[in-house]
Amino acid sequence: MRVLAAMSGGVDSAVAAARAVEAGHDVVGVHLALSRMPGTLRTGSRGCCTIEDSMDAQRAANIIGIPYYVWDFSERFKLDVVDDFIAEYSAGRTPNPCMRCNERIKFAALLEKALDLGFDAVCTGHYASIVTDADGNRELHRASAWAKDQSYVLGVLTADQLAHSMFPLGATPSKAEVRAEAAARKLSVANKPDSHDICFIPDGDTRGWLAEHVGAAEGDILDREGNRLGSHEGAHAYTVGQRKGLNIGYPSPDGRPRFVLEVRPKDNTVVVGPKEALDIAEIAGARFTWAGQAPASPETPFACEVQIRAHADPVPAVAQVRDGELVIRPDEPLNGVAPGQTAVVYVGTRVLGQTTIDRTVSAVPV
Missing domain, CATH: 3.40.50.620 (HUPs)
Known part of the structure; x- marks a missing residue:
């Protein structure tokens, strides 16, 4: 070949x-x-x-x-x-x-x-495996060593791409x-360090890089009820789940730390609140793909596991395609999930598919 x-x-x-x-x-x-x-x-x-x-x-x-x-x-x-x-x-x-x-x-x-x-x-x-099932269909699976498994970042691969891939x-x-x-083998790269961080931001200063490329504009920091708590120098510098760098200036009424719950670029505001408000009961995305054969009836709820970060633990969940979205409900709330992240769905060691998260449903309503 x-x-x-x-x-x-x-x-x-x-x-x-x-x-x-x-x-x-x-x-x-x-x-x-x-x-x-x-x-x-x-x-x-x-x-x-x-x-x-x-x-x-x-x-x-x-x-x-x-x-x-x-x-x-x-x-x-x-x-x-x-x-x-x-x-x-x-x-x-x-x-x-x-x-x-x-x-x-x-x-x-x-x-x-x-x-x-x-x-x-x-x-x-990449550390991942391709398995051919009894009908000749290729499936993407986790690597044998989960500590180095990279199947999550390959969850975007389609059946046609898997047919021409080798790991x-x-x-x-x-x-x-x-x-x-x-x-x-006398390869000089034997002890070369692994690459980390975002390759096109080699100094690791994502906030500074975004300020240069997106621009910075002062906006409001709000609580969940819409009350103004302080200001920021650019909403793009904040991500859901962030705690550090808020600089609100005074503590919450109960003395507990606040976390970023939502970023609203249209009005350049950042919404903050208690840690428990980061718990997410449902995620969904319309930009989903299947890694290999799709489920026989994706509109019927099916048991799976969902992973939302490359090094996160998989979480038991139930998923289905509903109204043009892949909707995933974890058995226990996920924490600090943001739109734009990728949710990869597994059945056992097999990568079933993925979706870019468009919306989340909080487990703690306002």
């Missing part, structure tokens, strides 16, 4: 490419240039897509013995990931840029180009084993 290996310059994608070669596939490595002005060097675990990353990927490809190319996806990345991130924050939502990158860059733009060039599959270093690291027990394998 002709396989295009996406090589980020990290240890996971390098070992995944090497394993694809050992499996007998005809492999070509490609590094995606996602920044118009890539930095020369990383700062520890911060940043990615730098010139250093590209060089690390090339060195790995040379040792593995595969052809290597750099593809410029910077314009597509800006439109589909960076601009989307800005638009979502401007609308008062909390986006997940890694989900958008997997959906629109690695498994849409990249896979589309790979298929046009005659490749059969795209291989990445050689899915059955690997630990990241330590991958690093040891890389060292044995």
Whole structure:
């Protein structure tokens, strides 16, 4: 099989490419240039897509013995990931840029180009597994080691994309084993730090970055009854569940801390309240997809688990498609869920599908 290996310059994608070669596939490595002005060097675990990353990927490809190319996806990345991130924050939502990158860059733009060039599959270093059922349908499942499982950020993949995807690291027990394998293969990235934070905000200052790209304007901080408690310098700087940085200036009547409950970009206000008001009884979104085969009758409520963050624990729930939305009711309230986040639905270890959250229903009405 002709396989295009996406090589980020990290240890996971390098070992995944090497394993694809050992499996007998005809492999070509490609590094995606996602920044118009890539930095020369990383700062520890911060940043990615730098010139250093590209060089690390090339060195790995040379040792593995595969052809290597750099593809410029910077314009597509800006439109589909960076601009989307800005638009979502401007609308008062909390986006997940890694989900958008997997959906629109690695498994849409990249896979589309790979298929046009005659490749059969795209291989990445994600920790997830693909299982083929008795009828030949491909399913996305958690990796064997939940501590490193990355199936959540792949929940946006469709059946067609799964049909052309490879995740050689899915059955690997630990990241330590991958690093040891890389060292044995004499790959220089064996001990390279993992990337963290948002790749296009390498200094980690999301608030400052948004202020520069969205703009700052003073607005009101309100309680749930609409009373003005203070002011802020830009609603985009706040996310649901946030406690620090409110600077209201005086305590609540009961002396308990306040948390951000809602961000209203249209009138540039932030609503705050007690922690228990963050409990959410229902989430729903119209932008949902199925990872593989859809349920036979999605309009009929079905038992599942829902995960709302990459490193959150899954929560038992009941889901159904209703009035054009995927509606999910957890058995116990979720805490601090914001529109714009992604809810991934599991049945056992299988990723059934996902939705971008459009609305939430509080478990504690005003």
